[in-house]
Amino acid sequence: MKKTKLNLEKVPHELLFILHVIKEESTTAWFDQYEQFLKKVNWKAFLKLAKHHRLFPLLYQQLKQMDESCVPDYVLRYLKAIYQQNTFQMMHLTAEMNLLNQQFLKKNIRTIFLKGPVLGQELYGDISLRTSCDLDVLIPLENLGDAEALLIQLGYEKDDYIETILGDWTWRHHHVTYFHREKGVKCELHWRLNPGPSFEPGFNDLWNRKKKSSLLDGSVYLLGKEDLFFFLATHGARHGWSRLRWLVDIHRLLGQEVNWHQAVHLFTKYHFQRIGGQALLLSENLLNSETPVEVKALLDKKSQQLAQQAVFYMQYMVNLHTDPVPQSVSDYHGKHLFSLMSYQQKLLYMLSCMFPFPEDAETLPLPKFLHFLYVPLRPFLWAWRKSTKPLFVKVFKG
Incomplete structure (x- = not known):
């Protein structure tokens, strides 16, 4: 099957260079293109994009192995500094994750860590190669009260308050944030993978398919590979792939052993086929990922359109996490989120607006x-x- 080509003409040269470096190829053609990219790189823009997309650990690892005379010394020194800073941050989060996991175990609260250090270990084999600013813990909704009390006992403070009516918070929202001022750690307690209204696997199903992390003592769990692919794709799509770290996660997962038939079943069952296809097409075009034959069923014309729409976030280095978001970006993002929905999800969304x-x-x-x-x-x-x-x-x- 011929690969679908996206229009990347308006993507900044420096971002295309970053993606080229991360591909980790060692062919003559790759080195020739690498040298061509170097001739036009604006290093200030390069560093800004590397930080924005949270890809500087991988870039530092790759560039330090190249001919250092081709890259300005101050660029490598800066990448090394923020790489080391991130390494300490990930070690700090790992220690706190271990503490929280042990405390949750004592309270018989089942926990699945969604991202953070476990994802760095699982997908990159090294926690220092992925960035993370917080801990995301998935727990059963019925344990939320006990988990919150435990976090407060450990010195965390609730960092956001959800306005709700008639209990809509349980399905309209998906997490609550807590912050430990002394440790400088943010922890998000999740009871859903994504905000609603939407269809998704329940906690018990995710628990039954969970996987032990090779990090720490083996008592820390993360999502099973198929559920992880589902989560990474839906999470990245919801944020417009505005940070390409999430797409590199997909790229890494595509190179691992996954039951792809089961993965397709998940996307089909919960009506996220077009989002799965979008993630695959973006990874193919931007990172030269090899799409397993079993998941090519997710690739269609609609997923191609959605993948092209996501290029907008890369063209303009969109930041959806810092207010205020420009009105033009907010309008575009709202329309894009609606276009991501299947017919069933759009119907569910419109019904939810009546609540x-x-x-x-x-x-x-x-x-x-x-x-x-x-x-x-x-x-x-x-x-x-x-x-x-x-x-x-x-x-x-x-």
């Missing part, structure tokens, strides 16, 4: 025992807000 939002309670405050009234009132409250007329109504306090 009350916290904004409805702000528009018309009601006592808690009357919150069920927000269901039939939702269309009227939405229309009222759209009319931009303030509603100064205060009814029974309860």
